[in-house]
Amino acid sequence: MKSYPLISPILHRLAVRAPSGISAQSIADLLDWKYATMMSELSGQPGHKLGADRLLPLMDVTGSDTPMHFLARERGGVFIKLPPTGEGLGPVQQQCLVAVREFGELVGDTAAALEDGTISQEERIKILRDGHDAVTAIMGLLKLVEG
Numbered sequence: 001m002k003s004y005p006l007i008s009p010i011l012h013r014l015a016v017r018a019p020s021g022i023s024a025q026s027i028a029d030l031l032d033w034k035y036a037t038m039m040s041e042l043s044g045q046p047g048h049k050l051g052a053d054r055l056l057p058l059m060d061v062t063g064s065d066t067p068m069h070f071l072a073r074e075r076g077g078v079f080i081k082l083p084p085t086g087e088g089l090g091p092v093q094q095q096c097l098v099a100v101r102e103f104g105e106l107v108g109d110t111a112a113a114l115e116d117g118t119i120s121q122e123e124r125i126k127i128l129r130d131g132h133d134a135v136t137a138i139m140g141l142l143k144l145v146e147g
Contacts, residue, residue, distance in 0.1 A: 008044035010070055011058065015042050020063035027061050080136050092144050099137040106130040 015024045015038065028035040031054070040048040059067060065081055072079040109130050113123035 005074060006044060007067060007070060008042060008050065010067055012042040014062050014064050014066060018062035022061060030061050031057050080139050095141040095144050099141050102134040102137040106134045
């Protein structure tokens with residue numbers, strides 16, 4: 001049988017060091033979860049299983065999408081958080097401009113990186129971030145058109 005990486009260490013770390021700055025005790029209180037039980041479930045202690053229904057509330061309270069990135073990566077994909085769609089005049093046109101701008105930054109930074117014939121680690125990180133931003137903007141546009 002295939003061996004799968006564990007998500008519990010990621011979730012435990014998320015509760016202990018939440019990007020939202022909230023303490024693990026407060027997370028437990030907000031989610032109506034006994035602190036000791038939460039920590040046992042998140043750390044994968046024998047006899048303690050984390051219910052899948054806890055994942056979204058935990059991510060919401062901690063302000064982190066890290067578990068989604070982990071799951072998507074393990075399934076051979078990527079998680080892209082779509083930007084919120086706002087009300088207003090011409091949202092599709094506005095999102096088109098955002099997508100074009102983000103793609104332009106991706107192409108510009110890639111071209112600049114290739115000027116010397118090599119892509120440094122710093123340039124690689126910038127290009128990857130630009131690419132993610134461009135894909136997010138395009139997905140935001142598709143979401144608007146779809147809706």
